[in-house]
Amino acid sequence: MFRELGDYANDPIEGMFARLAADKFAGKIDLGIGVYRDQSGKVPVMQAVRQAEKIMLDKRLSKSYMTPFGNLAYCRDIERLVFGADHPVLAERRIVSAQTPGAGCALRLGAEIVHDLSPESRVWASTPVWFHQLEFFTKAGLDILPYRYYDRENSAPQFDAMLEDLAGMRAGDVLLLHGCCHNPTGHDLSLEQWQAVTDVVLGTDAIPFVDIAYQGFGRGIEQDVAGTQLMLAQVPQALLTVSSSKSFGVYRDRAGMLSIITPTDAAGTTGIRRKLRDSARQLYFMAPDHAATVVHEILSSSELEQLWRDELDDLRQNISEKRAELRRTIEAENPGFDAGFIGQQLGMFSCLPITDAEQRTLEDEYHIYMLPDARVNVAALNAARAITVAKAFRAIRDRRA
Ligand SMILES: Cc1ncc(COP(=O)(O)O)c(C=O)c1O
Structure with a gap:
């Protein structure tokens, strides 16, 4: 072999x-x-992370198994960080999340779930693209279609061409977007452009899959998720991945999240919750907890959260x-x-x-x-x-x- x-x-x-x-x-x-x-x-290593780790050591936390959902307290914190307090997705409880070993695993897990539920869905990815991102989807068996995003030769965005390409999306196709600080170009959509893409998504019945890996690296912690919030308030269903690797500097400790935003007309979230749990278990069993607990310690203490915000601002x-x-x-x-x-x-x-x-x-x-x-x-x-x-x-x- x-x-x-x-x-x-x-x-x-x-x-x-x-x-x-x-x-x-x-x-x-x-x-x-x-x-x-x-x-x-x-x-x-951020001071907020060091302090959280010290607190964790003093608490003598358990090292017993978690479930395939990982650290759900972390998920609640990250949902709040991405959506803010009053977003309709949270208010209407249309979100099911799992903590994953980084957003890389979240993308792979999301791709697996899409393929299981709808193998004929095609995934639309920007050109240029973060090369590894494609592999998560192709390995799951999904076809990729490119959309123009940025003309590298002339260092110029291609928004009109992007809209033209996305008009070819079919119902159930998946539209891969970066929430902020697009990898590899650094070029982000304006809020008006997020709205225009949202309109195409609504018109085609495609499903956005938003990948947020750099919250706080672009314009600010809240500003970097404004486009995502705008779109996810309007679409009936979506997938979302969030990485804590960069925003908390915990790269090797592996904390991320996959969320499924459930359709407005779905009969509850039980089936989706089961699907998420089973797919995570089948792919990697369960996530490591250390970084997720670090993030949770930081985000559940107003002092540590402020320290983290200040460090991220710097x-x-x-x-x-x-x-x-x-x-x-x-x-x-x-x-x-x-x-x-x-x-x-x-x-x-x-x-x-x-x-x-x-x-x-x-x-x-x-x-x-x-x-x-x-x-x-x-x-x-x-x-x-x-x-x-x-x-x-x-x-x-x-x-x-
Ligand atoms: C856009 C994007 N998504 C996801 C990831 C994966 O992040 P991680 O698996 O470290 O959480 C990265 C890492 O570079 C990225 O740039």
Whole structure:
């Protein structure tokens, strides 16, 4: 059986990480992996998380099994964080949630449930797309259809083209959207555009699947979910995934949530609850609890929540300064080039307007590594790295002339 296995050298993401690991140059720059780094290049642990962990240690919490729903107190907290207190989905109790091992598992679990219930549903995903996201759906057996979202060559959003493509959705198709800080482009829809997409969803009877992985990284904790709230107040049914990896900096501890927003005319939520429980159990049995309890400790103490909010505000400010710096540095090194898009985009990522071959040159000659579509993790930059990237970008462009 195992003799048949090829190597995975052709996987664009794994291939890049293999080349990065093999590069012995001391000053190599990893702009690939999606983690926030402070000025010294470290991935910091939030003080609110440290304090919550101390409280948890003092409480001598149980390590007994949970259920496939995971930590339901965490789910209630995250629902509140995403919807606020008065949203109709919460008021009408049209939501069934499970805590998952991160949003990656939540996406896979959601895909499995969609496939079980409606295998003919097609999943509409943005171009460009976060590459791993597609795998969760294709592995579940679902077909993917692309919709235009962002023209990377010209660093320009393609909203009209997006609407044109989405007009092709059929009833029961799934529309994959990023709640905020779109991965990989950093380009988000305005509230008017969320409304226009909502109208298409309502007109086609498609089902939105909103993925929120960066709440608090874009405009603010509440602002980053405004589009999601707007849409989910109007559609009869939806899926939602939320990650705590970035917003709480608990990446490796794995906490996320899958929610199913039940149809307005459904006869209760019992069947959906069973389906969610059974699918989670069949896929991974149950989620780890540590990070979910950390988040719950933070969000059930007004002091810790305030500390977390302040830390997240600082982090967002820091990213926006890094964006401004990268823009300035690129424009200084490349007279006449407008890098304004880097300043306008939100969250950790932006895509550079370079070809795949040019991206490979950045690796081979400048030791700068990015994910497919020249996705730069702006949050992994500091002043020195920004200059290196800007100079390499100029060298690439000079060669075009
Ligand atoms: C858009 C998006 N969704 C989901 C995830 C998965 O997050 P996690 O599994 O760490 O919670 C990521 C991670 O990069 C992401 O960018």
